[in-house]
Amino acid sequence: MNWYGIIAIWRFEMARFFRSLVQSIVSPVLSTSLYFVVFGAAIGSRIDQIEGVSYGAFIVPGLIMLTVLQQSLQNASFGIYFPKFIGTIFEVLSAPLSAFEIVAGYVGAAALKGLMIGLIILATSFFFVDITIQHPVWMVAFLVLTCISFALLGFILGIWAKTFEQLNLVPLLVVTPLVFLGGSFYSISMLPPFWQTVSLFNPVLYLVSGFRWSFFGMSDVPVAASLAAITIFTLACFAVVWWIFRTGYRLKA
Template sequence: MNYRAIRAIYLFEMARTWRTLLQSIVSPVVSTSLYFVVFGAAIGSRITEVEGVSYGTFIVPGLVMLSVLTQSIANASFGIYFPKFAGTIYEILSAPISYLEIVIGYVGAAATKSIILGLIILATAGLFVPLHINHPVWMLTFLVLTAVTFSLFGFIIGIWADGFEKLQMIPMLVVTPLTFLGGSFYSVNMLPSGWRTITLFNPVVYLISGFRWSFFEIADVSVAVSLGMTVGFLVVCMFIVAWIFRTGYRLKN
């Protein structure tokens, strides 16, 4: 394992975050805080509690997941797309570094940024509402798994995209709507039975449900199912990345 190469890619990507601190950290935190204030004040005044938890506290895990999902995809997709755009990807591919090491460097940096951002947002939410995490180890487990999984997904999008429009298309038109419809601001159990069944086809439901369980011990679906769905999506992304490097899809042509 070429740890020096992994470290070089990882530190380069992390340095880009510190150079664009306002865009990478401050902007998502402010946006999430506004979501919290608006939804907490507007809807919280009408819905005081959800399953025994105050509404303002109930939406915190959903807001954290919303930021982690979107930022994981954005960080990883741009991280690998820009070398393609600039033409420096060929220098990386011809360097004495394996495909696994390339993925670890880029995905590791993207996941690290998202985890840091998620923890900052969690600390910020604590300024607005009282928070108590019943299962901190499981909270970190779901946070890390989600960050790594969607960083891999973003890595795939970055390789697939052949323009900045495509780079933004899937996150904006697919991932963000699925996150909003995945129980970020409500419990799936509040929906009519027909809509509840349809919602269970949304993979984001399982991520948010498992993450929320680690806070309040309430979940829309079984925690084991949530964990299994997250790991399953991670494995699928790993197979797709392996296929991309084995075939050279949009890398060598």
């Protein structure tokens, strides 16, 4: 294992993150704070509780997931797309690094960025609502798995994209709607039976539900199903990344 190579990629990506703190940290935290104000105060004043949990506290896991998914995806996709765009990706590919080591450097940095932002937003939420985390170890586990899986997805997206428009297409038109429709701001038990069934086909529902269970001990789907869903998704992303490096898809052309 070439740890020097992995750390070099990781340090480069983290340095880029800290050079743009306003965009990387301040912007998502302020955006999430606005969600707390709008949804927690305005809408929360009209919704008493959901399964014994105040609405302001209920939306905290969903808001964290919303930001973590977007940040992990965007950081990983941009991290690999930009070297490909300017041509420096060939320097990385020609270095004495295996495919796993390259992915570990880029994905590890993107996942850590998402994890840091998620924990910062969690700390910020205590200024707005009272929260008790029933299963802190599982909370961290779900958060880490989500960061890794969506950083892998972002890595795949960054390799697939040929333009900046394509780079923003999937997060804007696919991921964000899935998060909003995945029970981030409501429980699917509040929906009519037909839409409850439809929601079960939304993969993000399983992530949000499992993460919310770690906070309040309540979930829309069984926790085992949430763990299975995120594990399968992560393995599927690993399989796609393996295929990309095996075939050189949009890397060596």
